[in-house]
Amino acid sequence: MYALIYRINVTSNIKKQFLHGLIPMCSNVFTIVLFIHLLLNVVMTDRDQSNKELVLYTQPSFLKVFSKDVRLFEVNGVTWKVKQDWNQLGVAGVIWESALILSRYLVDNNHLIKGRSVIELGAGTGLVGMVTATLGAESVAVTDKEMRMIQENLSLNRDHLNQSCITPLFYEWGSPLPLSSHIDVVLGSDIIYIEETYPLLIHTLNELCTSPDVLVLLSAQERYDKVKLFMKQLLQGGGFTSNVVGTEGTVRIFSIRKTL
Numbered sequence: 663m664y665a666l667i668y669r670i671n672v673t674s675n676i677k678k679q680f681l682h683g684l685i686p687m688c689s690n691v692f693t694i695v696l697f698i699h700l701l702l703n704v705v706m707t708d709r710d711q712s713n714k715e716l717v718l719y720t721q722p723s724f725l726k727v728f729s730k731d732v733r734l735f736e737v738n739g740v741t742w743k744v745k746q747d748w749n750q751l752g753v754a755g756v757i758w759e760s761a762l763i764l765s766r767y768l769v770d771n772n773h774l775i776k777g778r779s780v781i782e783l784g785a786g787t788g789l790v791g792m793v794t795a796t797l798g799a800e801s802v803a804v805t806d807k808e809m810r811m812i813q814e815n816l817s818l819n820r821d822h823l824n825q826s827c828i829t830p831l832f833y834e835w836g837s838p839l840p841l842s843s844h845i846d847v848v849l850g851s852d853i854i855y856i857e858e859t860y861p862l863l864i865h866t867l868n869e870l871c872t873s874p875d876v877l878v879l880l881s882a883q884e885r886y887d888k889v890k891l892f893m894k895q896l897l898q899g900g901g902f903t904s905n906v907v908g909t910e911g912t913v914r915i916f917s918i919r920k921t922l
């Protein structure tokens with residue numbers, strides 16, 4: 663993979679217009695990465711116009727981890743092998759810091775999981791769900807609308823898992839729940855970065871949280887106002903309370919429950 667520089671040798675006015683359009687597009691790290699990814703699929707050659715030039719340079723180090731097919735993570739005494747697919751799935755097909763931080767939080771607070779029925783929303787690669795399945799959960803459903811990475815990682819790590827405990831399930835937020843049984847704990851890592859999905863996610867949380875006993879744990883990296891906006895919509899809608907129960911760098915873990 664390469665990153666790109668679009669060099670413009672034109673008047674300062676045009677430069678200002680270009681930057682004015684670029685800066686809002688790059689308002690968060692996801693957009694920056696997607697912006698680079700999309701540009702990689704475009705080859706621009708305009709030798710007749712001296713005011714344009716496309717410059718390729720070596721891939722930045724922070725993107726290298728996303729291009730790895732398999733990454734290893736040591737969590738709860740287990741070396742997890744996690745397949746990634748940046749090329750096909752983009753941000754949904756790689757491991758983000760929030761997943762690791764939530765996984766470690768669950769290991770340190772395994773009393774929240776032991777004997778409980780758990781569902782993970784937007785599981786991505788499935789790491790959080792797999793770690794959860796080793797903490798004494800009664801059952802763990804790992805859900806997403808793109809299931810390939812989850813299924814491949816469950817197979818890759820089958821020696822560490824009780825296959826009868828963990829179940830991969832296709833699920834899109836807002837649709838009928840894929841489980842008929844009661845859920846005790848709802849998990850999600852880095853799933854609140856697209857504003858358009860907030861109403862669907864809030865609807866899903868309302869469906870899953872049938873009582874104040876149901877615990878929701880969401881880990882999220884604070885990117886501009888995305889997290890604040892989601893929490894505002896969730897709490898203003900009524901029926902939920904939220905507390906920050908963990909912080910590591912820019913990642914926050916929120917404990918959310920339904921009110922009476």
